[in-house]
Amino acid sequence: QVQLVESGGGLVQAGGSLRLSCTTSGRTFSSYAMGWFRQAPGKEREFVAAITRSGTSTYYADSVKGRCAISRENAKNTVYLQMNSLKPEDTAVYYCAAGLIFSSRSTDFSSWGQGTQVTVSS
Helix, strand or coil, X not given: CCCEEEECCEEEECCCCEEEEEEEXXXXXXXXXXXXXXXXXXXXXXXXXXXXXXXXXXXXXXXXXXXXXXXXXXXXXXXEEEECCCCHHHCEEEEEEEECCCCCCHHHEEEECCCEEEXXXX
């Protein structure tokens, strides 16, 4: 079982940028596909981005495509989410997740972090 800890959230003005980080425990990080999800108050958790074990392929939700970039450094057991041109509707708690399948479905991810708050002001 892998443990994940997110960081990098905060308050930013619309149009600004943030880089979220997710650091995992153990030395099995490279065995997992990784994903980022978010959940706003009163809404269901939604997919943001995913990356394969090797980091060579990525996939993004339409809502963030062109504004976000997911990457990973396996030697540091860390996955990142770079977010640019942020909008108020990006405000949510962001979660990183690990799974055995490269997927956009939350049910395909077995391990989750506790989340980091991102707030975008108008």
